[in-house]
Amino acid sequence: MPPSSLRVVYAFAREMHPKTSDVFIQYGTAGFRTKANLLEHVVYRMGLLAVIRSRVKNGRTIGMMITASHNLEPDNGVKLVDPDGEMLEQSWEEIATRLANVSDNDLESTTEQVIKQVNADMSLKASVFIGMDTRYTSPRLAAAAANGVIALKGTPKEFGIVTTPMLHFCVKCRNDNTYGTPTEEGYYEKIVGAFKNIRDKLPVYGDYNTTLYVDGANGVGGKKLNIIRKSLDGELDLNLYNLGGNGGKLNLNCGADFVKVSQTPPVGVEHAPFQRVASLDGDGDRIVYYYLDDKEKMHLLDGDRIATLLASYVTELLRASEASGLRLGLVQTAYANGASTRYITEELKVPVSCVKTGVKHLHHAALAYDVGVYFEANGHGTVVYSKAAKNAISKIAQEGEPEQRKAAQLLQNFIDMTNETVGDAISDLFLVETVLRARGHGVRQWMEAYTDLPCRQLKVTVQDRNAISTTDAERRCTAPEGLQSKIDELVAAYTSGRAFVRPSGTEDVVRVYSEADTQEAADKLAAEVAQAVFDLAGGVGERPALPA
Structure with missing residues (x-):
């Protein structure tokens, strides 16, 4: 040119x-x-x-x-x-x-x-x-x-x-026509179609019920689920809230990020005890679940919980289909709750990789496995399958023994239901609902898999977020000088204590994460670390206060 x-x-x-x-x-x-x-x-x-x-x-x-x-x-x-x-x-x-x-x-x-x-x-x-x-x-x-x-x-x-994942899907399909049709209708045809196929093979039993409440964050994901709802033939009874009407503002006091960070229910959603609720974010690429118990206490089922649920079910199907030699692994970030990491490695016997925050890092690491499950704790994640894994599963679905074939065919539906390009709240919602139905589980059985360590996230406004440098998948701080040693000193005073800091990828703040054996301890540790960041990394405004 x-x-x-x-x-x-x-x-x-x-x-x-x-x-x-x-x-x-x-x-x-x-x-x-x-x-x-x-x-x-x-x-x-x-x-x-x-x-x-x-x-x-x-x-x-x-x-x-x-x-x-x-x-x-x-x-x-x-x-x-x-x-x-x-x-x-x-x-x-x-x-x-x-x-x-x-x-x-x-x-x-x-x-x-x-x-x-x-x-x-x-x-x-x-x-x-x-x-x-x-x-x-x-x-x-x-x-x-x-x-x-x-x-x-x-x-x-x-x-x-469109949702962000729909655009990713269409780009992939346009460049690889074996993946699907590059239109919104093509997305529904593949992902919703696979969900309906797999539901036909799974009876409703146990504590699972087909009712799901959804917080649409007043964004695009809720609008698209409203379209999908009409084609589900009662297989999933979606009660949709926060669809953008009645003056509801996008992501304001609602949506996956609000629910995860504040650990409080979104505004605008009706609640019944132990009714599961899925919260999407504004562009439909994140999802977290939660429920309120009979004392109105909130229980959060975040990206770690979704990852462990999906990884355990795919592991079951791989074993049942006897697809030997395929390596399944799970990828997390430093934000993953320590209890989830222990559960995955010790109970599920699945290898875990830890990478820097950011979907691109998780996605890349997941591709190293035949079946790679990756989720950030914020609810952004998916499952990716290698060509070798798809070929092996397809062969068993056609030629295996009856029980092997049955498991492999379920796994084929599960793969088609997955948007492998990027985290996708709608696809992930269908994956979660499929596993819960297959197991006859309600939210309480899902929650009982392991007990999260109490945690807290804070952010500290600073003059320049680039003053913070990290290593070891953002779990250790290399600059400014003295900050990591101060964090180590603070963490040592708490049972099951863990904390890290990292510069935000999107705004001039430093993000602080802490874990400890009680919520009170996690809150106090986060505030102490936030004070250290403020003092050593050029904090702006008021110095963070310790909890009362």
Whole structure:
């Protein structure tokens, strides 16, 4: 592409999507995410980058999702999706950050430099899928994304309002037609279809009941479940709350992140004792479960609980089908409750890997296993299956002994129900409901598998989150000097104590996590560690207080 044909890049930027702010913005764990009014020029430029990425990948389709996930409504964001439905390759994050922050006057020359740097053949066709969540700022940003694609002569396809996992699914299907059909209907056909198939093979018995309450976080996931509900033929009776009407604000006092972090039920949901409730987040890629007991005490079933439930059931099916030689492993982050890690390794006898926070790290580590289960404690996760595992299971489903065949066929349905590209609240909901039904379990039996250590999460506002450096999958702090030794000293004073700190991937805060043998102790340890962070890492505002 000769330099003259890049002039339209500058023209679009100057006339329609000018850079009006000098705020530096960084491509992080979840792409770019900040106040929506700072993003239009960034999203336009990511349209340019998506076209370049598509051409580097020989014209394969790239995805762009306009969302700020579990953040509140004034925020928005954009993340790029690679051809296999995975997060953008990490080495491109720096390129994305550079392109987002140059001046309009330097945009044309920087685009040209990036094209040369990545050796993109600009004569190839380029395809970009664009999806958005329900935020009122999303349509304007989606239009900016499409203009970025058009400016470099790529072809945008806009999907409108979809969950983030639906867009990942469609990108994967577009580039690999054996995975499914790259449309929202294709998503329902594969994932909901597999759920209905497997339900036919599993009678309802024991403490399982088909009623499920769902907190939709006033976001897109609840809206899509409302569509799906009509096709479930009573196989699952969904009672949906927080669907965005009646003045409900996206993620405000509701949704998976609110429930997980605050450990309190969302507003807007009716409750009956021991009735299971699933909370989705704003863009439908996270899910946690909870229930209230007969004393109205809340019991949280988070990503760790979902991971152990799914891993134990898949292990059962692999054994029953006698699919020998397949390695199943579970991937967690430092946020995983220590009790869950012990249960997985000692009771389930499943190997565990611990990696840095961020789905891209978990997903990559899970691919090392034939069957890799990964979940963050916040409820973002899925199961991935190698080609060898799928082939072995398929062979047994066709040629095995009757009992082996039966287990392998269940596992095939389970695989089809799984969105392997990324954590998917809707897919994960169906997986969880399938396991509970297969076992005749209600929430109490699920909860009884192991007892969580009490924990607490806090955040400390700092001048510069990059003052904190970590190692050992973020479990140890290497900077600022003296902080880790202080944390070690604090932790040593508590029974079953554990704590770590890490810089947020999305805002200028340091996240603090603690565990101990009682909730009171976990709360106090978290506050003490937060004070140490404030003192040693440049805290802003009021120093955190110890619990009364």
